Amino acid sequence: MNSDKNTPADEEFERASRLMEERARGLDQISEEALNYFRKRYSVCQVFVLDQIDVDFRAYVFFEKDKDVQESQRTGVQDEIAEFVLSALERAGRGKREDIRVAFEFDSDENVRRKFEGNYFLRLR
Numbered sequence: 001m002n003s004d005k006n007t008p009a010d011e012e013f014e015r016a017s018r019l020m021e022e023r024a025r026g027l028d029q030i031s032e033e034a035l036n037y038f039r040k041r042y043s044v045c046q047v048f049v050l051d052q053i054d055v056d057f058r059a060y061v062f063f064e065k066d067k068d069v070q071e072s073q074r075t076g077v078q079d080e081i082a083e084f085v086l087s088a089l090e091r092a093g094r095g096k097r098e099d100i101r102v103a104f105e106f107d108s109d110e111n112v113r114r115k116f117e118g119n120y121f122l123r124l125r
Contacts, residue, residue, distance in 0.1 A: 026092040
């Protein structure tokens with residue numbers, strides 16, 4: 001038991017940890033599904049679907065090159081990816097697609113290498 005009144009009790013840490021695990025449930029699988037599906041069809045090289053505070057989820061989709069990001073927007077690929085992620089979240093029991101709030105960010109590996117020394121963790125922060 002903690003003697004400091006401002007420090008949460010062990011039970012509170014455990015409850016918060018369980019809540020975080022529940023909110024992240026299945027997101028790795030959705031990220032992997034999206035990557036496997038779109039890597040074969042387009043120049044997608046990374047997908048991360050993460051639990052968020054300001055929206056329900058944020059989906060980061062990385063193409064190989066900057067020009068691929070622009071082309072994906074022009075040709076509707078970004079909309080196709082958004083539909084795929086929303087459907088996958090719904091299938092995973094994360095809510096009805098019309099109620100799920102997902103912020104999408106499309107970027108390139110080229111940009112991550114240029115601005116973040118190739119470190120995706122720094123890019124996702």
